[in-house]
Structure formats: structure tokens, C-alpha cells
Amino acid sequence: MPNCLVIEDDTETRDYLCSGLRAAGYAVQAETNGEAGNRRLQETRWDVVVLDRMLPGQVDGLGILEQMRARGDGTPVLILSALNSVDERVRGLRAGSDDYLTKPFVMSELLARVENLSRRNSWSREATVLQVADLQLDVRTMRVTRQGTTITLQPREFRLLEYLMRHEGQIVTRTMLLEGVWEYHFDPQTNVIDVQISRLRSKIDKDFSPALIHTVRGAGYVLSAAPTYGPVTR
Amino acid sequence: MARSPDSGRPGLRGSIAFRLAVGYGVLLAVSMATLSAIVYFGTVGVFEHSIDNKIMTVETHLADAWFRDGRIGLVREIDAQLHDLIDTDTEVVGLVDAKGRILAGNMGRWFGDLPASRELAFGRMERNGAPVSVRLIATRLEDGSRLVVGRDLIELDAIRTVVERALLISAAVSILLAFFGAQIFRSRLEARIGRIRRTTARIAAGELSSRIVVMGNDEFARLGDDINRMLDRIEALMEGVRHVSNSIAHDLRTPLSRVRSRLDRALQASADPHALVADARLAIEDIDSVISLFDKLLQIAALESGVRAGTFERLDLAAIAHDMTELYEAAAEEQGIALHFTGTPTTIRGDRDLLASALASLIDNAIKYGRNGGKVDVEVATVDGAPALTVRDYGQGVPPEDMDKLTRRFYRVDQSRHLPGNGLGLSIVTAITQLHEGTLALRRLEPGFEASMVFPRA
Numbered sequence: 001m002p003n004c005l006v007i008e009d010d011t012e013t014r015d016y017l018c019s020g021l022r023a024a025g026y027a028v029q030a031e032t033n034g035e036a037g038n039r040r041l042q043e044t045r046w047d048v049v050v051l052d053r054m055l056p057g058q059v060d061g062l063g064i065l066e067q068m069r070a071r072g073d074g075t076p077v078l079i080l081s082a083l084n085s086v087d088e089r090v091r092g093l094r095a096g097s098d099d100y101l102t103k104p105f106v107m108s109e110l111l112a113r114v115e116n117l118s119r120r121n122s123w124s125r126e127a128t129v130l131q132v133a134d135l136q137l138d139v140r141t142m143r144v145t146r147q148g149t150t151i152t153l154q155p156r157e158f159r160l161l162e163y164l165m166r167h168e169g170q171i172v173t174r175t176m177l178l179e180g181v182w183e184y185h186f187d188p189q190t191n192v193i194d195v196q197i198s199r200l201r202s203k204i205d206k207d208f209s210p211a212l213i214h215t216v217r218g219a220g221y222v223l224s225a226a227p228t229y230g231p232v233t234r
Numbered sequence: 235m236a237r238s239p240d241s242g243r244p245g246l247r248g249s250i251a252f253r254l255a256v257g258y259g260v261l262l263a264v265s266m267a268t269l270s271a272i273v274y275f276g277t278v279g280v281f282e283h284s285i286d287n288k289i290m291t292v293e294t295h296l297a298d299a300w301f302r303d304g305r306i307g308l309v310r311e312i313d314a315q316l317h318d319l320i321d322t323d324t325e326v327v328g329l330v331d332a333k334g335r336i337l338a339g340n341m342g343r344w345f346g347d348l349p350a351s352r353e354l355a356f357g358r359m360e361r362n363g364a365p366v367s368v369r370l371i372a373t374r375l376e377d378g379s380r381l382v383v384g385r386d387l388i389e390l391d392a393i394r395t396v397v398e399r400a401l402l403i404s405a406a407v408s409i410l411l412a413f414f415g416a417q418i419f420r421s422r423l424e425a426r427i428g429r430i431r432r433t434t435a436r437i438a439a440g441e442l443s444s445r446i447v448v449m450g451n452d453e454f455a456r457l458g459d460d461i462n463r464m465l466d467r468i469e470a471l472m473e474g475v476r477h478v479s480n481s482i483a484h485d486l487r488t489p490l491s492r493v494r495s496r497l498d499r500a501l502q503a504s505a506d507p508h509a510l511v512a513d514a515r516l517a518i519e520d521i522d523s524v525i526s527l528f529d530k531l532l533q534i535a536a537l538e539s540g541v542r543a544g545t546f547e548r549l550d551l552a553a554i555a556h557d558m559t560e561l562y563e564a565a566a567e568e569q570g571i572a573l574h575f576t577g578t579p580t581t582i583r584g585d586r587d588l589l590a591s592a593l594a595s596l597i598d599n600a601i602k603y604g605r606n607g608g609k610v611d612v613e614v615a616t617v618d619g620a621p622a623l624t625v626r627d628y629g630q631g632v633p634p635e636d637m638d639k640l641t642r643r644f645y646r647v648d649q650s651r652h653l654p655g656n657g658l659g660l661s662i663v664t665a666i667t668q669l670h671e672g673t674l675a676l677r678r679l680e681p682g683f684e685a686s687m688v689f690p691r692a
Contacts, residue, residue: 090545104525106518156560182561186591187526190598195564218515 002047002118003027007037007064008080009056013103017050020107021114034059041068046075048118050110053081053092062095069096076117080105089185108219112171119170130165133225135204135212137165146208156181157200164213164223173220197221251423255416262412263405270401278394285369285385286354292327293371293383300375305329308381309338316340324386326359326368332378341382348372348380361386426454430461442469477642478531481657485527489520496520530658537588537665549586551623551689552577552614558593559612566601566610573597577614580621582689584670589623592666595659596625596685604629607682619691628682640676663687 004026008014014030021028026048031037034055041049041064053061065077079097081088092100099113130137135146142158144151153161163180164172172180174193179185197213205211214222292315299311312327316339328341330348342360349355351374359368370384429446436444445465446458500513559575566573593612600610604627613624632640639645641664645657660674663685667674672689 102529106522182557184557184590185587186594187529188561188591188594190565192561192565192594195568196561199564218518 001025001027003029003044004048004050004114004118005037005040005044005046006030006050007032007034007055007061008050008052009033009054010052013052013080016107017110020111021050024111024115026114026118033057034061034064038064038067041073041075042071048114049075049077050114051077051079051097053079053083053088062092065092065095065097078110078113078117080110106218108171108216109173109175112173112176112220115170116167116172116176119167127166130162132165132168132212132223133210134208135165137162144204146204151203153200153203156196157203160196160200161204164221167223169222169224169226171216171219171222176220249420249424251420252416254423255412255419258419259409259412259416262408266405266408270405274397274401277397278390281390281393282369285387285390288321289354289369289371289383289385292325293373293381296327296381296383297373300381305377305379312338321385324389326361326370326382326384326386328382330372330380330382337379339382341384348382351380356387357384359384367391430454430458434461437465442472474642482527482531486524489524493517493520527658530662534658534661534665537662537669545585546583547586548581548583549589551580551582551589551621553579554586554590555593555612555614555623558590558597562594562597562601566597569601569605570608571601571605572609573601573612574609575612577612580614580616582621582670584689588666588669592663592687593623593625595663596687599659599685600625600627600629600683603627603632604682606630617688620688621691622686622688624684624686626679626682626684631678631681631683632676634678637676637678641674660685 002025004021006014006017006021006028008017008030009032014032018028018030029040029044031040034057037051037055038059051061051064055061055064059067061079061081065079068075068077076098077096078099078101079092080101080103081092082103089100098117101110101113128139130139135144137144137158139162142155144153144158144161160177160181163177175185175187177193177196178188197215201211201213205213210225212223212225214224216222296308296311296315300308303310308329312329315327316322316325326339326341328339329337330341331337342362344360345358345365349357349370349372351372354369354371357368357370358365359370360366361368367387368384369387370382373381373383375381433444433446442465445462448455448458448462496513496517500510500517555577556575559573563573597610597612604610607628607630609628611624611626613622613626615622615624636645641660642657660676664674667687667689670687670689672687675684675686675688677684677686
């Protein structure tokens with residue numbers, strides 16, 4: 001069971017975070033201020049940290065993060081902030097955070113991102129041949145086969161499938177896809193990502209069984225060999 | 235608290251009008267003094283000089299007689315001089331021996347010492363029984379006697395008195411004029427400023443539509459014009475704020491009342507867990523739309539404050555346009571629209587994500603509102619050296635009367651109210667373009683509509 005430290009001063013948000021993360025299978029501990037959080041970070045090894053940007057007391061979120069990175073602590077950190085601006089996001093990422101989410105947030109988005117961070121070490125970026133059930137993708141030759149049949153994909157479709165396969169069994173949200181595949185960070189508002197996924201689906205899943213790409217309502221998509229993907233707590 | 239214009243009448247020292255008037259008066263007095271000095275020395279001075287010349291001429295003439303014919307000749311010549319009927323009433327001539335006795339001439343008893351030899355000086359002398367002031371020269375002769383030549387200064391004194399009196403009167407008149415002029419000047423200045431102050435006081439009291447009455451084309455008129463222009467701008471901004479808050483209230487009411495009714499229904503039907511879940515989900519969706527509305531408003535505010543320019547970097551506009559075209563291609567095709575990109579690499583300084591989201595918004599609009607046009611063109615080009623990013627559709631376009639309202643917050647063209655959206659898209663695009671020091675040009679075309687982000691020359 002992966003463990004997760006939540007450092008958040010607002011009681012309501014903290015309880016919401018803790019119950020959501022516990023339901024998703026994390027062992028969760030929470031701290032309410034920067035000093036206590038900093039101590040807790042040094043006592044235990046954590047798989048992932050959810051850190052509020054603004055904290056009462058001497059040390060705020062960015063301060064904690066900078067101290068962690070200065071200590072050589074590479075634990076994945078998701079910054080949670082009410083400050084929604086590109087500048088703030090860039091500052092957070094520069095300070096060494098691995099991801100940045102603004103309040104108010106949707107639990108499914110947060111869970112997908114925490115999951116992505118905590119699993120970061122379990123899947124290998126170096127793997128050149130990815131396999132999910134009977135679907136195979138070779139990064140070097142850019143060849144995709146399913147049940148031995150070669151499937152022709154556009155370059156962007158290929159990268160989309162690669163991203164989904166590298167996050168197998170994990171929910172990826174639309175903004176994660178836009179960031180991970182197109183490398184843009186903004187809210188596309190319309191259904192562009194859905195249309196891209198449905199195109200990919202028609203090539204990967206239409207003529208084959210079982211379907212591998214699943215829609216998770218209100219959250220995003222998951223690529224998984226499991227026939228159905230259970231409802232996501234939100 | 236705003237000071238009312240009447241309570242704010244400044245003390246004399248604090249009044250700029252008074253200080254200007256005093257300065258003006260002093261300047262006038264100095265120039266009057268200079269003018270008076272010139273007049274005085276031009277009249278009295280010249281007269282004095284001519285007297286001195288006459289004295290010297292007579293003295294030289296008499297001294298010659300002495301050299302030529304001795305004392306006898308001199309006395310004869312003095313007599314002739316006094317009876318030549320020229321200046322006889324002001325001329326003073328005399329021969330005084332070493333003991334101070336008057337030997338010849340018309341001079342009377344003098345007061346004090348005679349001046350040193352061959353030196354013009356002022357002195358006093360008895361003439362016709364009364365002391366008068368004279369200008370005189372005393373020349374010592376070889377036998378110890380002295381030749382005195384001089385002139386009664388009665389004429390000079392008369393002229394001097396007249397000139398001095400005239401100058402004194404004019405000085406008094408000019409000081410009076412300066413004083414009253416300053417008062418008039420001050421009251422006129424205060425009247426002009428008072429008009430402006432009364433207007434600003436009315437505005438401070440909330441009467442925002444009041445304006446300064448501008449007359450003529452002087453400095454105050456121009457100041458009034460400037461203030462009026464500033465007030466127009468403030469009023470327009472206030473109008474905008476009012477419009478925005480009305481729209482926010484309206485746009486929030488709809489989803490919030492939907493949430494409320496759903497939660498209400500969920501409470502009543504709490505026996506059915508499926509209905510509860512469905513209602514909760516819909517309520518969350520509505521709240522999400524409210525949050526996204528706020529996010530957009532905050533984004534516009536943040537963009538307009540311009541703080542983000544710090545993250546700018548050099549980037550290729552065409553690469554972003556290419557990426558966004560590719561991202562939207564499939565969605566456009568579903569709507570029966572062919573999305574097409576043309577352009578060459580064009581470097582500008584900017585924020586990649588902001589530019590991408592602005593372009594995404596323009597493409598989204600073009601697909602949404604240009605649906606029946608069949609195609610949408612995205613183009614990156616350099617027009618007159620200025621990089622431009624253009625999105626053009628071939629749909630039904632925008633009615634001309636709506637053109638200048640398009641970038642207003644929450645503004646939606648009537649015919650598009652049934653389509654999803656909140657009327658903030660073009661406001662955000664405008665804010666992003668302005669953050670990049672560019673302008674957003676919107677044009678009606680036959681057929682269709684074109685939006686162009688034009689950036690400053692590299």
C-alpha cells in the first residue's frame with residue numbers, strides 16, 4: 001500500500017483529501033503546518049506528498065519543497081494551490097514540484113495525478129516495447145500490433161497510445177493527456193481530446209475484443225486489459 | 235472626505251494666483267524703475283552735461299583773455315561776457331583775489347570753500363540776496379587770484395523737480411495698477427479653477443455624468459478637455475464593471491438555482507441511491523461550470539495586470555499553430571469542417587501555453603460559428619513586418635451591429651445563444667494578445683469571419 005503525506009491547513013480540504021486518497025488505497029497521514037510537515041517528511045519515507053502552496057507559520061509550501069530538494073529528497077510532490085496563474089505554476093515547477101493542481105480541484109483529477117506520481121518509479125521510461133494484453137507497441141520502430149495484426153497510426157496517435165500504455169491501469173485525465181502528449185498546459189474547454197481518443201479507439205478497439213481503452217465518467221480514460229474498470233470514487 | 239470648493243479657498247500665501255500676481259507686480263515695478271532711471275538720466279543727466287560744457291567754454295575763453303591781455307583784458311572780457319545777453323540770468327562769473335575779495339563779475343558771497351583748481355563742483359552762493367545752488371569751476375591765476383566761472387542751477391532744479399514728480403506719480407499709479415491687476419488676475423484664475431473644482435466635487439459626490447464646461451482653447455480649456463476625457467474613460471470602465479457584475483450575477487444564478495433544485499430533489503428522493511448519485515453528479519457538473527467561469531474571470535484579471543510577461547521566451551508561432559490545428563483537426567472534421575494550416579516559421583516573444591489557448595479559443599469559435607462554411611483556415615504570416623496569427627471561417631459571419639461588442643465580457647451574439655459558451659472567449663483572447671503587446675483585429679468577410687492576432691514587429 002503506497003503511503004501519502006498530506007500537508008494542508010484547511011480542515012475541510014484536508015479531510016476531503018484524506019478520505020479520497022484512503023478510498024483510492026493510500027495510507028494517508030496529514031499535517032497542518034509547514035514545521036510539522038517538514039519534521040514528518042524527514043522521519044519517514046513517502047511515496048508521494050500532496051503539499052498546499054500557502055501554509056500558516058514560518059515555512060510555506062514552496063519553502064518546504066525547496067528544503068526537500070536541497071536535502072536531496074526526491075519524493076514526488078504534487079503542489080495544491082489556490083493561486084491559478086501560469087506564473088505560479090512555473091514557480092512551483094521550478095522549485096522542484098512534480099505536478100501542480102489548482103483549487104478547487106476535482107478529486108478524480110487529483111487521484112489520477114497522485115497515482116501518476118506514486119507509480120512513477122514502477123514503470124520504466126526506458127522500456128522500448130510496451131505490451132498490454134494482446135496490444136504491442138514498439139517505441140523504436142513505431143510499430144503497433146494487436147493480435148499480430150499491424151495497426152497504422154498517425155504520429156500523434158502513436159504518442160497518445162504510448163502515453164496510455166505507459167500509464168496502464170491508471171486513470172489519465174484530459175489535461176494530463178494534453179500535457180503529456182501535446183505538451184501544452186491549458187484547459188481546452190471543448191471535446192478535442194475525446195475526439196482524439198475516439199479516433200484511436202476506432203483503430204485499436206473497434207475490430208478487436210476485449211476493448212482496452214475505457215472511459216471513466218467525469219475523470220478521463222484508462223487503458224487496461226481488465227474487462228470493466230470499476231467506478232471511481234469522487 | 236472631499237473638500238468642498240468654497241471651504242478650500244487658500245490663504246494668500248497658499249494661493250498660486252496671488253503668488254503669480256505678486257511676481258507679476260514685482261516684475262512690473264522693476265521694469266518701471268529701469269524705465270524711470272533711463273528717463274531721468276536721459277533728461278536731467280543730459281542737461282547737467284550741457285551746463286558743464288557751457289561752463290568750460292566760458293572758462294577757456296576767459297583764461298585766454300588773461301594770457302593774452304592780463305588782468306585788464308580779463309576784467310574787460312568778464313564784463314563783455316556778462317553783457318552779451320546770452321544766459322545772463324544764470325551765468326555766474328567772478329574774479330577773486332588771494333584774500334578772497336571779489337574784484338570783478340556778478341558773483342555773490344559764496345558758502346564754504348571754493349573748489350580746488352580746474353575742478354567742476356557743486357556749491358552754494360548768494361545771488362540777488364538769496365542763496366542758490368550753483369555749478370562752478372575755480373581757476374587759480376599766476377598772480378594768486380582766482381577766476382570763478384559757474385551757473386545758477388535754478389533751471390536744472392526745476393526740470394529735476396518736474397521729472398522726479400512725474401516718476402513718483404507714475405510709480406504710485408503702477409503699484410496701484412499692479413495690485414488691482416493682481417486681484418483681478420487672481421479672481422479670474424480662481425473662477426476658472428473653481429469651475430473645474432465644482433465639477434470634480436460633483437463627481438466625487440457621485441454625479442458621474444457631470445462634465446467640465448470647456449470654453450475657448452486656452453490652457454484651462456485643454457485641462458478641462460483632458461479631465462473630461464479621463465472621466466469618459468472612467469465612466470466607460472464603470473459601465474463595463476456594472477455590465478460584468480450583472481452578467482456574473484445572471485450567469486451564476488442559472489447553474490446555482492439548478493444545483494439547488496437538484497439537491498432539493500435529491501433530499502426528497504434520498505431512498506433511491508442511483509437517483510442520489512446522478513443528482514450529485516449533475517450538481518457537481520454545474521458547480522464545475524461556475525468554477526470555470528470564475529477561473530476565466532480571474533484569468534482575464536491576471537492577464538490584464540500583465541504580471542505574466544516575466545515568463546516570456548522566444549518561440550515559433552507557426553509551431554504552435556501547427557500543433558493546435560492538429561489537435562482540433564479531428565474535432566473539426568466531426569462537424570464537417572476541414573481545418574487547414576499554412577504558414578512559415580515566425581519567431582516572437584511570448585508564453586507558449588497562453589498563445590496556444592488563445593488560438594484554441596479562436597479555432598473553437600470558428601468551428602462553432604462557421605459550421606455551415608465547410609472549412610476553417612489557420613494562417614501564420616508576416617504582414618508589413620508584423621507577425622500575425624489569423625483564423626478565418628466561411629460561415630454566416632457576425633451581424634455588423636455586433637462587431638464592436640464582440641470582445642466585451644459576457645457578450646454573445648443573439649443567434650449563438652443556443653450554443654455552449656459564456657461570452658468570455660474573445661475577452662481572454664484580447665487580454666492574451668494585449669499581454670503580448672499585440673492587437674486583435676476582427677473582420678467581417680463575405681462569407682465568414684476573420685480573427686487576427688497581430689504582434690509587434692520582431
